[in-house]
Every structure is written in structure tokens, then in C-alpha cells.
Amino acid sequence: MVKLILILGDQLCDGLSALEAADKSHDVVVMAEVVDETGYVPHHPKKIAFVLASMRKFAKRLRRDGWTVRYTQLDDDDNAGSIVGELMRAADELGVHDVIATEPGEWRLISALEDIPLEISILPDTRFIATHTEFEEWAEGRKELRMEWFYRDMRRKTGLLMDGDKPKGGKWNYDHDNRKAPPKEIDFSGPLRFEPDDEVSAVLDLVEQRFGQNFGDLRPFWFATDHEGAQQQVDHWIAGGLAQFGDYQDAMITDQPFLFHSVVSFYINVGLLDPLAVCRQVETAYRAGVAPLNAAEGFIRQIIGWREYMRGIYVLEGPDYTSRNALGHSRDLPAFFWGGETNMRCIEQAVGQTQEHAYAHHIQRLMVTGNFALIAGIDPRQVHEWYLAVYADAFEWVEAPNVIGMSQFADGGIVASKPYVSSGAYIDRMSNHCKSCSYSVKTKTGEGACPFNLLYWDFLIRHRARFGNNPRMGNMYRTWDRMAEDRRETVIAEAGALLEKLDAGEDI
Ligand SMILES: Cc1cc2nc3c(=O)[nH]c(=O)nc-3n(C[C@H](O)[C@H](O)[C@H](O)COP(=O)(O)OP(=O)(O)OC[C@H]3O[C@@H](n4cnc5c(N)ncnc54)[C@H](O)[C@@H]3O)c2cc1C
Numbered sequence: 001m002v003k004l005i006l007i008l009g010d011q012l013c014d015g016l017s018a019l020e021a022a023d024k025s026h027d028v029v030v031m032a033e034v035v036d037e038t039g040y041v042p043h044h045p046k047k048i049a050f051v052l053a054s055m056r057k058f059a060k061r062l063r064r065d066g067w068t069v070r071y072t073q074l075d076d077d078d079n080a081g082s083i084v085g086e087l088m089r090a091a092d093e094l095g096v097h098d099v100i101a102t103e104p105g106e107w108r109l110i111s112a113l114e115d116i117p118l119e120i121s122i123l124p125d126t127r128f129i130a131t132h133t134e135f136e137e138w139a140e141g142r143k144e145l146r147m148e149w150f151y152r153d154m155r156r157k158t159g160l161l162m163d164g165d166k167p168k169g170g171k172w173n174y175d176h177d178n179r180k181a182p183p184k185e186i187d188f189s190g191p192l193r194f195e196p197d198d199e200v201s202a203v204l205d206l207v208e209q210r211f212g213q214n215f216g217d218l219r220p221f222w223f224a225t226d227h228e229g230a231q232q233q234v235d236h237w238i239a240g241g242l243a244q245f246g247d248y249q250d251a252m253i254t255d256q257p258f259l260f261h262s263v264v265s266f267y268i269n270v271g272l273l274d275p276l277a278v279c280r281q282v283e284t285a286y287r288a289g290v291a292p293l294n295a296a297e298g299f300i301r302q303i304i305g306w307r308e309y310m311r312g313i314y315v316l317e318g319p320d321y322t323s324r325n326a327l328g329h330s331r332d333l334p335a336f337f338w339g340g341e342t343n344m345r346c347i348e349q350a351v352g353q354t355q356e357h358a359y360a361h362h363i364q365r366l367m368v369t370g371n372f373a374l375i376a377g378i379d380p381r382q383v384h385e386w387y388l389a390v391y392a393d394a395f396e397w398v399e400a401p402n403v404i405g406m407s408q409f410a411d412g413g414i415v416a417s418k419p420y421v422s423s424g425a426y427i428d429r430m431s432n433h434c435k436s437c438s439y440s441v442k443t444k445t446g447e448g449a450c451p452f453n454l455l456y457w458d459f460l461i462r463h464r465a466r467f468g469n470n471p472r473m474g475n476m477y478r479t480w481d482r483m484a485e486d487r488r489e490t491v492i493a494e495a496g497a498l499l500e501k502l503d504a505g506e507d508i
């Protein structure tokens, strides 16, 4: 019996469970570029182009490997506009009633597929290391779902960086070694740049025409769009960037968007790279002496620890997770998140390179844009939609726990044990941005005071009832209490004035 094999735009790998369960000799692969997927948020044009071009190349690869592929392009006349619509159209036209799919990442698509009036078999996504059941069992009965404990289980399960049942080097986590201030010079050229071929160029023209108004620069487009290119990026980064990845993981430098980061998240998230295979390659490089343990462990932890943990939280917490707002924040996202003017150098850098590359590294997302949104009290739903739109690697299952949970504390502390907030001092320590900023990071109040300095205290005071007894935040509140009263009044008054400027849409 012929079956339809659904492959989504973030499921582009040969070993996909739906393909493994299919019969190449008669089943039909269905792939579709649809407006529902290109438009549920105003995605960065680079992200749309990357996904569409990668889909087209993957379809070609499947055909070359002997599969029958029914592929719908975005501008095809009879495009039904949704994944379900395209499946129904294929089922009607081919007279087929059975579908095999690999579980989609997002609730939105899972529920759409579950409601489809066809016989559908939804298989687990085996690209993840932990199954849903494993995560649920791990979470069951725990008071706190700390990533570190889950990560250790994933180390044991994969055997990565293990000596028998002991962690390599005697410690599970080398994060303390991974917080060096920015280096004076960067001797790594950043990610490989791929020239668009004819197929990619055709997609770029389509995206320019349909999504040219979205926030973000489409060109120059430099991403790889197939497995081979993505693998070249991994090889290039392991040879030149991995050794210093650990030390400078949290550093930020003006006009240096990539530093020693791997720039592989979007390749992994759409299936062009297998996360476990990348980790094994990093372990091999460590064992060969290419990189120190803190670099290899730091990278592997991000993938088998944080990435897997975020997915587990997304599934565990259910579809309402993206609507959470534990701190009751309601301010609108300022225009400078969409490229409007700002005098804050750190924000201008993080947003500017997001606009250019659809990329920012973790600390920029967490401690610059995320930190600002949190201390300014921005509505987490708007923050979530912004992150979902602007990054090439943004898919809800990984974006939402990072934004709603880790960055905005909107889930009330499921992901983070305390809010990731800081004054300008942290940004000054980890970057060179403050040196060229119009504000002064050393100035706490008055003319030129860094907005992070004011809003940080304002946040802590606004939420004292919730965080005042948090043992990890005691020092912050003690510092505040030791401040002279008139100083405290000035901080609160100036923070209020700053927030009024934000609300009035004035540049800050
Ligand atoms: C507010 C916020 C939003 C984020 N949104 C996304 C998102 O939409 N998609 C996404 O893939 N990552 C997201 N992250 C995690 C992280 O910022 C990106 O994975 C990373 O910046 C990608 O760049 P890289 O490939 O150079 O990563 P590297 O710094 O080289 O890290 C290696 C890999 O580890 C994984 N990783 C690292 N941190 C995380 C994490 N916290 N969660 C999941 N995977 C992680 C990624 O696959 C990444 O490629 C977000 C983080 C924050 C704080």
C-alpha cells in the first residue's frame, strides 16, 4: 500500500524516522513550502531563504537516491498554503490515505497533524538523544529541574567524555574556566562563507520579492544549504575555533559577531547536521589534542545538555508555555529591537548583527537583548515572537524555553533558578562595547548613566516580593539596602524617567 511520507523544513536528514519507516520503491515523499510556515512570525529573510533552499536541495538528494518526491514550491499556483492542506491535496490526487510523519518540533504542527482526516502514524524524532519518556522520568518528582543533573545522565547515556562511569578530567562541568574577558586579537576567521549557486540564487530572488520587507538583510547570503557544506563548517571550526571556544564563550567584541563560536545551530536544527555526530567529532578532536577539555566539554554540554534539556522542557510544559508571564510584564518591545536608533552600543551591536546575519551568540541573546527586555519589563510574548522571527536557528521548541524560561523568567523559575539580570558592569567585563558607548558604564545615576545600571535596580525593587528571599540574590538586595536613601530615590526616579521615554517611543 502506498503511503505519503511527510518531511518538514526542519527534518532534512537521511536518517529521519519517517524515511526509515518508508519503502522507497512505492511510497511518495511530500515536501511543501507553504505560507503558513513562512508567515507565522515575520521571519528574517535569511532564515526563510536558508530553509527553502535547504529543502529544495534535500528533495533533489532524495530523488537522486531513488525516492519519489512530490515537492510544492511557494509560488506554485495550486499551493494550499499549509502543511495539512498540502498533505490533503497529495492524498486526494494520488488516492492515498496513509501518512507517515516524524513528530514535528512545535505544538502548532503536532496538533494540526493529529487532527488530519487521514491515517497518520507520527514517529518519534530520533535525532534527539533523550526520548520524551526519559525526560519525563528524569523530571518526575524533582523539586527543581536543573539542567546540570540531566546533563550528567546524557553524558552517561552517550559515553561522551567519560572514563568508565567517571567524567573525563574528574569534573562534569568546566564552566568556571569559560568566562574569560575578550581577547585582544582574534586569530580565527569565523564561519565559512558559501557563494550562492543557481538554485540558492533563485530562492533569494523569491524571498526578496515576497519577504523583502521583513526585518533583516537577505544579502549577502553565505549559509551552506546542504549537509556537505554544513559539515565543512564543522571541520573548519574544529580546526580553527574550538580550542578557544571555551575560554571566550561569553566574550563580546565590537564588530566581531562570531568570535570562536561554532555557528552550527541552524544547520543542526534543520537536520543538515546530526547533533551527536558533531559532539563525537569534537570529542575526537579533544582526544587528539586539538582542543583543551574545557572547550570540548563546554561545547558538548551545550548540545547534549542545554539543547536536549530545552526540548524536554518544551514538551513537558505543554502548548501554553509561550503565553506565560509570571512577572506580569506588559511594556511594548522598543523599536530599536527592529533596527531603530539607540545610543546603547551593546544593543546596537547585538541587534545590528542579528539584522545582518540572523545570528547572535548566546551571551548577546541572554545578557544584552534578553537582559534589557527583562529589566525594562517588556511583555514576554513580544520578546518570544521577536526571537522566533529574527534568528536563523529559531524554532519554537528550542527558542521558547530559552526566551520564556531562561531569559525572561516568564515561566516563574522552571528553567532558571534566578533571573539573568545584570547592570552594565557585566557587559563591561565581558565586552569592549562600553568603551565606545555614548553612555558611561561607570556612571550609576545622572547625566550619561548606563541604562542597564538604572533598570537593573528598578527590576530588583519592583520584584522584591518574589526575589527578596532567593538565597542566590541576597547579595544584590543587601547592596541595595546599604545604599544611601537619597541615592536609592534617585535611581528609582531616573529609571522611571527612562521607562517613560521608552513608552513614548523616544530614542535611548
Ligand atoms: C534568549 C535566547 C534565545 C535563544 N534562541 C535559540 C533558538 O531559537 N535556537 C537555538 O538553536 N538556540 C537558541 N539559543 C541558544 C544559543 O544562543 C544558540 O544555540 C547559539 O547562540 C547558536 O550559535 P552557535 O551555533 O554559534 O553556538 P555555540 O555557542 O557554538 O554553541 C554550540 C551549540 O550548542 C547548542 N546550544 C548552545 N546553547 C544552547 C541553548 N541554550 N539551548 C539550545 N541549544 C544550545 C546549539 O546547538 C549551538 O549550535 C537561545 C539562547 C537565548 C539566551
Ligand code: SF4
Pocket: 343, 344, 345, 346, 347, 423, 424, 425, 427, 428, 433, 434, 437, 438, 439, 440, 441, 450, 451, 452
Ligand atoms: S555603557 Fe551600558 S549601554 Fe553602553 S555598552 Fe556599556 S552596558 Fe551597554
